[in-house]
Amino acid sequence: MPVHFLGLRDAATLDTAQFQLTGRIIDDLIDYSATGVIHGPAGVGKTFAVDAHLERLREDGEHRVITCSLAFPSKPTMRRVAAELFTALTGGAPPRSHSRFHLVSHLVGLLTGPRRLVCIDEAQRLNSDCIELLRHLHDHHDTRFALLYVGGDGCWEVLSREPMLRSRVFRRLPFKALPRAQVPELMRGYHPIYADADEQLLLDINDFYAHGTLRDWAAFTHTAAALCGQAGRTRLDEAVLANAYTLLGGGLDG
CATH class of the missing domain: 1.10.8 (Helicase, Ruva Protein; domain 3)
Structure with missing residues (x-):
């Protein structure tokens, strides 16, 4: 399981309804190569829940899914998103001489074949161009991967302003404080x-x-x-x- 905040020892993972729904949503996204959003205020456990279920996927040898997680600084460029996704998928740095368009072409090839889940944390930091880049990769007829956006305050407001993305969201979970x-x-x-x-x-x-x-x-x-x-x-x-x-x-x- 992921490490608790500040390395808190002897703490158990709380099997809340939101924790369980996170696992169900991730599994659904993978099954249908779909797009999903998990969002909520800071500190309510969404990132811990996502990380725990990603770890579960990595340890499942029978139904193995390749996962990668990325987070970007505020207002990243399209090339930065493409370059960091390239690195996450290959483990190596992208060629400096390649333009964003060449990188996107490489990414299309990388995102075919085995089942994958790409998780974008702090998704509220993305601008419209970066959201459109990810949507383009996900919708490409040759690619096959699930796409999960995770974010804090303002995440859904940012993502839902993009009609092309909003209409493609298959699963959405707003995280809330414990009742x-x-x-x-x-x-x-x-x-x-x-x-x-x-x-x-x-x-x-x-x-x-x-x-x-x-x-x-x-x-x-x-x-x-x-x-x-x-x-x-x-x-x-x-x-x-x-x-x-x-x-x-x-x-x-x-």
Whole structure:
């Protein structure tokens, strides 16, 4: 499984509905060589879920799928997208003398044959030209690959402004924060320090600091677990909670 935020130890992967749907969507995209989008606010677990299911695919020897993941800086050029995709597919740098059009021609050849999944992270950074380049490659009659866009705030707004892309989206999953009512049960299975925690205590942590965001829960857990270890405790108590809140800024955003 992918590493949890800040290398948090002893944390379990939460098998939420969104985590399961991510796997289903990825499998559907591969089966139909289709386009999909997974998007949501920062820290809600979408990248972790995608990475976990990509790892599952890489380890499945019976139904092997070639995967590659890319992320670009803000407003990349079309040539940069083409060049980095070339490198991801081949493991080598593209010839410097080749224009973008030559690179696209090479990419068409590379994207035929074996089943592939190309995952574009932080997709909200792409501009219209880069989105159109990827769409062109995906729609080419010789290519055969699944295309997954993953992104944070503004991702769907950016992608959905492109009619040629929007009409081709086969699967879309908006990730959201954990439902408050599910937090106590999920957190008791997330880390040993919460195993016997009172329901109201876990709801208080969620309301005061984490707000259903998995990255915030990971940061709190990392801090609280370290404090428990330093104090020789295996479970949360009021002193640990108070010190954790202090180290994390006092929950000033709560």
